[in-house]
Amino acid sequence: MQISARNQLKGKVTAVTLGSVMAEVVVTLADGQEIVSAITRNSAESLNLKAGDEVMAIIKSTEVMIGKEA
Amino acid sequence: MQISARNQLKGKVTAVTLGSVMAEVVVTLADGQEIVSAITRNSAESLNLKAGDEVMAIIKSTEVMIGKEA
């Protein structure tokens, strides 16, 4: 399935922290930069996410801000 | 100023498209991957964004989804 979200960054799961309702997932990109995702615990469990998994970090473009040194 | 958004990815602006109310900004990361941001036109103009600018793509972790091959 093709998704309209313009940002789909390949990486590897390096940490999964399961909370009561939410979960934090850390994905390391090929160049070593990290992306942190906060999804529901149920999502993390239904995707059976664990360290080492090859995944995509998916981000809708309207959720991306830009910062520029003044 | 330190910001709570966990995802701050360094890159260079490679394209800016100004629309009537919104603007699309393409940022290329060090490893060649692209991030697309949709911000308001006023934001793009007040940051004076143009190709070649060194910027940060800033994304709150609650906006990042994960995709995994079944």
Added chain:
Amino acid sequence: MQISARNQLKGKVTAVTLGSVMAEVVVTLADGQEIVSAITRNSAESLNLKAGDEVMAIIKSTEVMIGKEA
């Protein structure tokens, strides 16, 4: 690819409006309710969205609010 977004609602595209940078896509669900999506124009064009297409409206759970009559 399995996606962490918990909400994936099946429907049919009933309207696509292309703007300068953004696009509005109306999806009608099986029960007749409508979902409106605002994505970038480039996304709408790369998915070649047009009326009649079978699609999924995909929404991360952290983006869903609840309203209740007092």
Added chain:
Amino acid sequence: MQISARNQLKGKVTAVTLGSVMAEVVVTLADGQEIVSAITRNSAESLNLKAGDEVMAIIKSTEVMIGKEA
């Protein structure tokens, strides 16, 4: 009060899970499809959400992505 969010889907609460800071609320639409919402625990408690409540799942159009089979 009229709200600008274009998506207001009627349904019934079928599950509420309270976490330490967040809460997960499952709403079943008339056609049986489910919508999952992640809101703060305080919100869930102040709305006194419980199974059986008639509610609206409210979603801003900029938060809705589209998926289409290739």
Added chain:
Amino acid sequence: MQISARNQLKGKVTAVTLGSVMAEVVVTLADGQEIVSAITRNSAESLNLKAGDEVMAIIKSTEVMIGKEA
């Protein structure tokens, strides 16, 4: 209708800019601070938004970041 969004800030519309698909609405709070909202043009028109309108700026808590001087 009570809404789960925790942030509902009272203010007055001071500017509405209609674009092709989106619209920018500026709301001035009682203390003079401004809030800028980007909604769809259709939303702005269906609410018949115009300068002088008393409105609420509504923001889900998961969309609010925090910045702190280092």
Added chain:
Amino acid sequence: MQISARNQLKGKVTAVTLGSVMAEVVVTLADGQEIVSAITRNSAESLNLKAGDEVMAIIKSTEVMIGKEA
């Protein structure tokens, strides 16, 4: 660093609740209105957020909805 997010509201932290994965931060603006933010626990800890801190509540304009009495 200049950020594209149009909404940057000055205030003081009045409460921080740390959950398993998320944290809730309440910021009181100069005029007494409150803004509630849900960020990850790690963010709250890395910013060392505590009551009395002078902070900015930062909100992208695409995340702001408008409500108007009918």
